[in-house]
Amino acid sequence: MSCSEYDAAKLCDALACDERTGELGIDVSITGGKVFLHGKVATPDRRDAIAEVAAEFLPHCTVVNEVTVTELADPNLEILK
Amino acid sequence: MIRIAAVGDVHFGDNSAGMMRPHLETIGEQADVLLIAGDLTRHGLAEEAGVLAEELRGVSIPVISILGNHDYHCDAQDEIRSLLEEAGVTVLESESKVLQIGDSTLGVVGSKGFGGGFAGACGSDFGEPEMKAFVRHTKALSDRIFKELSALDTDYKVVLLHYSPVEDTLVGERLEIYPFLGSYLMAEAIDSAGADLAIHGHAHGGSEKGLTARGIDVRNVAQPMLGRPYTVYCLGSSS
Numbered sequence: 001m002s003c004s005e006y007d008a009a010k011l012c013d014a015l016a017c018d019e020r021t022g023e024l025g026i027d028v029s030i031t032g033g034k035v036f037l038h039g040k041v042a043t044p045d046r047r048d049a050i051a052e053v054a055a056e057f058l059p060h061c062t063v064v065n066e067v068t069v070t071e072l073a074d075p076n077l078e079i080l081k
Numbered sequence: 082m083i084r085i086a087a088v089g090d091v092h093f094g095d096n097s098a099g100m101m102r103p104h105l106e107t108i109g110e111q112a113d114v115l116l117i118a119g120d121l122t123r124h125g126l127a128e129e130a131g132v133l134a135e136e137l138r139g140v141s142i143p144v145i146s147i148l149g150n151h152d153y154h155c156d157a158q159d160e161i162r163s164l165l166e167e168a169g170v171t172v173l174e175s176e177s178k179v180l181q182i183g184d185s186t187l188g189v190v191g192s193k194g195f196g197g198g199f200a201g202a203c204g205s206d207f208g209e210p211e212m213k214a215f216v217r218h219t220k221a222l223s224d225r226i227f228k229e230l231s232a233l234d235t236d237y238k239v240v241l242l243h244y245s246p247v248e249d250t251l252v253g254e255r256l257e258i259y260p261f262l263g264s265y266l267m268a269e270a271i272d273s274a275g276a277d278l279a280i281h282g283h284a285h286g287g288s289e290k291g292l293t294a295r296g297i298d299v300r301n302v303a304q305p306m307l308g309r310p311y312t313v314y315c316l317g318s319s320s
Contacts, residue, residue: 022092022123022151025285025305027255040285040305042092042100070305072104075086075111077313080278080298 003030003061014057020049034062040070082318083182088311089118089282090303093133102136104310109141112313113182118282119149119243130161134168145171147191149243175225188235194244194267195219198260223266230274237316242281249291250301268293
């Protein structure tokens with residue numbers, strides 16, 4: 001069974017609604033039978049949860065988790081006027 | 082000069098304790114007020130807001146927040162607001178707050194705002210009830226932004242939103258989702274009433290800097306995009 005663009009759309013919904021993730025900003029694309037996940041999250045456990053939900057939702061696809069964890073730099077300052 | 086620290090989309094979960102407070106211990110040395118541009122929580126749960134409220138309790142400068150779309154997900158927005166207010170945070174929903182900062186007054190109008198799109202590619206108040214309700218929600222909030230801004234008589238006026246009023250700060254997001262990220266109606270209200278700065282969140286993949294059609298600065302402060310605990314914007318340095 002191959003993955004389709006419909007699977008990608010439904011996985012986006014699942015990542016938003018699943019209580020383990022609640023992520024709206026994850027980009028999901030399907031190429032060559034693999035599901036690629038892109039985006040930024042705050043912690044490693046959130047990144048891992050995204051892959052977990054994706055693997056459960058599309059068990060017949062290989063999940064490539066390219067979601068990154070945002071490392072916070074120091075605050076900066078901008079003078080506007 | 083007024084120094085405004087701003088951040089949005091902190092998306093607290095029930096295990097987020099300690100993710101924000103260490104960055105706030107010395108914020109009073111850098112800023113006069115902290116504005117939070119919504120999406121305080123991941124799922125809109127009161128428990129998540131409670132964790133954030135404890136991080137914000139006792140911060141040395143005034144904290145003003147709005148709610149974002151995530152904060153409405155579980156219909157606990159009233160409880161979320163109460164928890165934050167009990168911790169000393171001012172929560173604005175189509176309301177304004179005036180602060181005295183040194184010799185100057187700062188007026189902050191806060192509104193979640195909503196989507197609909199931008200000139201040439203936006204929804205219209207036409208057709209099915211669901212479509213009209215979508216657009217009318219944005220219109221109603223934009224009208225309130227205009228009225229609240231117009232009623233302010235302060236040295237500086239800042240608008241705090243969740244959704245974006247301009248396209249500039251969405252660059253980096255997919256064009257197809259712009260109508261779900263903001264609306265020109267809010268920029269029109271801001272331009273009509275006048276303001277010094279508009280701040281928003283929501284667009285994690287967007288850009289920081291933009292302008293309204295009449296040249297009012299707009300800043301996207303979604304934390305995943307900023308990559309910082311907050312950014313400080315200074316107003317009045319030329320006076």
